[in-house]
Each structure stands twice: as structure tokens, then as C-alpha cells.
Amino acid sequence: xxxxxxxxxALAAEWLAAMxxxxxxxxxxxxxxxxxxxxxxxxxxxxxxxAGVCLVRPRGHTSTDRAEAQHEVVDYDVYLPPTATGLxxxxxxxxxxxxxxxxxxxxxxxxxxxxxxxxDTYNARIRLGCxxxxxxx
Numbered sequence: 324x325x326x327x328x329x330x331x332x333a334l335a336a337e338w339l340a341a342m343x344x345x346x347x348x349x350x351x352x353x354x355x356x357x358x359x360x361x362x363x364x365x366x367x368x369x370x371x372x373x374a375g376v377c378l379v380r381p382r383g384h385t386s387t388d389r390a391e392a393q394h395e396v397v398d399y400d401v402y403l404p405p406t407a408t409g410l411x412x413x414x415x416x417x418x419x420x421x422x423x424x425x426x427x428x429x430x431x432x433x434x435x436x437x438x439x440x441x442x443d444t445y446n447a448r449i450r451l452g453c454x455x456x457x458x459x460x
Contacts, residue, residue: 335447339404342376343422346401348437348451350414363456372409378402379418379430382452395457399435403449410440416453 349369357366382398401416416435435453442449 331445331447334445335405338378338402338448339376342378342402342404344377344379345375345419346373346377346379346403347371347417347419348373348403348407348410348414349417350409350411369415372411372414373403373407374419375407376404379421379423379426397455397457399453399455401435401451401453403451405442405446405449407449410437410449410451412437412439416451 348371350372359366378401380400380402382400385396385398403410414437416437418430418433418435421430433455435455437451437453439452440449441452
């Protein structure tokens with residue numbers, strides 16, 4: 324089992340070295356609070372669940388009709404170290420910094436909604452499936 328554990332640790336170290344962005348994941352202290360559709364935020368005082376390194380990568384664009392207006396929704400995969408805890412769907416993820424030269428200029432400061440959470444086979448990273456509603460287009 325030592326070989327497997329060494330390989331697992333090496334893979335986790337590779338992913339950690341690739342995480343050159345930073346982000347903060349927040350939720351409300353009393354659960355998710357009350358969702359306000361006008362501001363697309365939860366009312367209440369948010370608490371930080373995770374703050375640190377991450378890797379933000381776009382997954383795709385979709386357009387959807389909401390309240391008779393077309394919205395551009397961008398899907399992102401955000402990777403966190405496997406030590407991140409307290410993550411749950413519907414939490415808010417803020418991209419604090421990005422080192423990617425190809426990232427959209429307005430990605431820094433953007434607030435994404437966590438839709439799904441996944442672990443890889445070797446526990447080398449946590450993948451958050453997130454969406455960013457860019458509003459009407």
C-alpha cells in the first residue's frame with residue numbers, strides 16, 4: 324500500500340501546484356438564509372467556509388430564459404485542495420484572484436453559485452461545478 328499512498332500524495336501535490344487562483348466560499352451562518360431573487364443573493368450574514376488556493380476553469384456557456392429575459396449562464400469547474408471542508412451546493416464562491424491570462428477580465432470579483440461537489444478517485448482534489456449568471460444579454 325505504500326506505493327499507492329506515495330502515488331496518491333504525488334498526484335495531490337501536482338494538483339495543489341497547479342492551483343494558481345484564489346477563491347472564497349461563503350454561506351450564511353444559519354443555513355443558507357432566505358434567497359432574494361432580485362439580487363441573486365441570500366439574506367443574512369455570510370460565513371466563510373473556505374478561503375485559499377483554487378483552480379478556476381470555464382466549462383461552457385448556455386443561454387436561458389428567466390422572467391421573459393434571456394440570461395447568459397457560464398459554467399465553471401473550480402478545483403480545491405482535498406482538505407477543504409464544509410462545502411455544500413448553493414454556497415457562493417468569489418474568485419479573488421486569477422493567474423490565467425485567458426480568463427475574462429471581469430472574472431476576478433465574480434460570485435459563482437456552487438451547483439455540485441465531486442471528489443476524484445484518488446482524493447487529490449475537490450471539484451465544484453459552479454455557475455455564473457452574467458445577466459441579460
